Each structure stands twice: as structure tokens, then as C-alpha cells.
Amino acid sequence: MLSPELLHALRNLPLAAKQAAEGFLAGAHASRRHGVGMEFSQYRPYQPGDDLRRLDWRLAARSDRYYLRESEVDTSLTVHLLLDASASMNHRDANGLTKLDYGRLLLGALAYLAQHQGDAVGLTILSPSGLRHLPPRSDSRQLPRLYHALETADATGTFPDAATLAPLTARRQRALTVCVSDLYEEDGEINHLLKRLRAVSGDVLLLHLVADNELNFNYRGAVTLRDLETGQTLQIDADQQRAAYQAQLQAWLTDTAQAARRQGFDYHLLNTAAPLDGALREFLRKRAS
Incomplete structure (x- = not known):
């Protein structure tokens, strides 16, 4: 499995998505009918x-x-991909990739997998300026549309408010919703959206992106941390704060996973330094359920 930095280095999302996904096509779900x-x-x-x-x-x-x-007989379904494009997704790991870079690669590979199994695939990019929405389709031109939208997506501002998100839940449409986000929110707005989508659409797969330098906090000495959405800064001694930081992070990750599963979401934590195979397997497992 190619590493995310090697896939990103191709500078070609269609090719990177194909390279990442093709090894999983043999595991495509077939129904019991x-x-x-x-x-x-x-x-x-x-x-x-x-x-x-x-x-x-x-x-x-x-x-x-x-x-x-x-x-x-292969059973086709509708797959609705969601990409969090708020500014916190600009966080960059030591491998040079941002969470947004990783999200593009991941959703490109998932779109490739889904379309090659006959699924109708749609994409919504969630940003504060509005929703960029491509309705689900299964025709041969859908993948280029999705790739272009992903390649041109920018991460800015905070997660969209309820009024901006309202069109996503206005109609009932059975689908498997796959949300890629770092879950940084002010007042539960991401959680509220996913609850509404589960109510109107059905299954939700939540792919939670966390950078390796966030998980391991491998900074050294005096560092200045900046909130990418508010601009607030905090100066700390990384060596002194590492243990407390990691304890709080693990507590938050545990609470987040438990809360997501209580609400019926399929939750999967992803380290953005890791290959995409864990998320692709999770998608195929969910698609087959």
C-alpha cells in the first residue's frame, strides 16, 4: 500500500485514487441474492x-x-461523501500533508471504489461560504467531476452553521453517508448534522482524521500553537506539557468514539501518516453490512 505522501507526490488525484483503490476491488461486496x-x-x-x-x-x-x-448479484447503493473544509483541516503533519490533502486522497479512492461497484456517488464539500454539492450519479463522467471538486477545494473559516447545512437534510434519500472530518467544532454542529443525516438517509460512516504530530505531540522545547480557525495563539513548553496533552487527547478521542457509536455512527480513527487501507476496508465492510 502506497503511503499518503507518495500518493500525494503524484500530483494527480485520479491516478492516486486509482492506485490506492485497485487493490481492494477484489473485495467488492456481493449480495446473498x-x-x-x-x-x-x-x-x-x-x-x-x-x-x-x-x-x-x-x-x-x-x-x-x-x-x-x-x-x-452486486447490490448497488447511493454513497454520499462529505468533506469538512473548515480551516482546521489545513493542519500540516511532519510528512508535509495537510488533513485536507489526506481527505482528498481518501475520498478520491472511496469514490473510485464505489463507482466501480456500480454505486451512485455524490460529494458535498462543507465550507462556511456554502455547500459545494454534486448530486449522486453513476455515469462515467461523475468521477472526473468529483476529482475536480476535491482538487479545487480550499479549507477556510469555521464549520458551516445550521442554516447553510439545512439543504443536506431537507429530503429523505436512502444512502451510505461517509464523512471525513477532524471533528473540531464549537458547539456540536458536526455531530448534529450527522444525527440528522442518519435520520433521513440511514447509515453513517465517520472517518475521523488526526495528524500524527497531534497524536504523538512530537514537538520539542518552546513552541507557539495557533488555532487555525480563531487565530488564537498559545505558547508552551512541549516537553513539559506532553504527558498532560496526550492524556487529555486520549480522553477526548475515547469520549468521541463512544458518543459516535452510541448515536449509531460507524466511527473510525485515522492517522494521516498511515496508508489509506484501513479506511477502505472500513468502507467495504460498511457497504457489505
């Missing part, structure tokens, strides 16, 4: 009214009996 599909499953005896095109004529010639070939 049987019918006309891609993978052979079993034979069953012919019954009046069955489609004669599915008869195995070679087997009939050998056995003088008529059997139909049954295959497992």
Missing part, C-alpha cells in the same frame, strides 16, 4: 418461465437435464 451477475454461484434446475439465456447448454448435452447458472 442470486440472479444474473458477475461471479458464478451455483446451478439450479430449470423451471417453466425461467430465462432460457441462462441455461447451461453444455451441461444439458452431457446430462440430458436442464440447469440454470446462477450468479451472485
Whole structure:
């Protein structure tokens, strides 16, 4: 599995998404229903009214009996991808990637996976200036549209307010919603949006991005920390504060995961220095459930 920095170094999101996703296509979900599909499953005896095109004529010639070939049918669904484009997603890790860079790669790979399984894929980029929304589609031109929107997305300001987000939950539409965010919020606005989406759309997969230098706090000596959304700064001695910081971070991550699962979300923590395979597996697992 290529590292995120190598994928990013390609400077080509369509190619990077394909490289990241292709190893997972063999794990595409097939339903338990049987019918006309891609993978052979079993034979069953012919019954009046069955489609004669599915008869195995070679087997009939050998056995003088008529059997139909049954295959497992891929079940398609609607996948709605959400990207948090608030300013905190500009946080940069030691590998040079921002959370936004990682989010672009991840959602590009997920879009590639979903479309190659026949799913209708849509994307909404969440920013305070408004929603950039591409409705779910399954045609061949959808991936280039999604890639262009991801490549041109900027992270600015704070997470959108309820009025800006209202169109997302105005209509009921069954979908698997995949949200990529660092979950930095002022008053539970991300959580509120996901609760509403679960109520009107169904399943929610929450992919929580945390940078490696946030998780391990591998700064040294006197450092100045700046809030990317408010501009506030804090001067600390990193060596003295490391233990307290990591204890508080782990407590927050534990509380966040527990709260998400209590509300019915599938929650997955992602280190932005790690390959994308964990998130891709989680997506395929959720898609198959």
C-alpha cells in the first residue's frame, strides 16, 4: 500500500485514487441474492418461465437435464461523501500533508471504489461560504467531476452553521453517508448534522482524521500553537506539557468514539501518516453490512 505522501507526490488525484483503490476491488461486496451477475454461484434446475439465456447448454448435452447458472448479484447503493473544509483541516503533519490533502486522497479512492461497484456517488464539500454539492450519479463522467471538486477545494473559516447545512437534510434519500472530518467544532454542529443525516438517509460512516504530530505531540522545547480557525495563539513548553496533552487527547478521542457509536455512527480513527487501507476496508465492510 502506497503511503499518503507518495500518493500525494503524484500530483494527480485520479491516478492516486486509482492506485490506492485497485487493490481492494477484489473485495467488492456481493449480495446473498442470486440472479444474473458477475461471479458464478451455483446451478439450479430449470423451471417453466425461467430465462432460457441462462441455461447451461453444455451441461444439458452431457446430462440430458436442464440447469440454470446462477450468479451472485452486486447490490448497488447511493454513497454520499462529505468533506469538512473548515480551516482546521489545513493542519500540516511532519510528512508535509495537510488533513485536507489526506481527505482528498481518501475520498478520491472511496469514490473510485464505489463507482466501480456500480454505486451512485455524490460529494458535498462543507465550507462556511456554502455547500459545494454534486448530486449522486453513476455515469462515467461523475468521477472526473468529483476529482475536480476535491482538487479545487480550499479549507477556510469555521464549520458551516445550521442554516447553510439545512439543504443536506431537507429530503429523505436512502444512502451510505461517509464523512471525513477532524471533528473540531464549537458547539456540536458536526455531530448534529450527522444525527440528522442518519435520520433521513440511514447509515453513517465517520472517518475521523488526526495528524500524527497531534497524536504523538512530537514537538520539542518552546513552541507557539495557533488555532487555525480563531487565530488564537498559545505558547508552551512541549516537553513539559506532553504527558498532560496526550492524556487529555486520549480522553477526548475515547469520549468521541463512544458518543459516535452510541448515536449509531460507524466511527473510525485515522492517522494521516498511515496508508489509506484501513479506511477502505472500513468502507467495504460498511457497504457489505
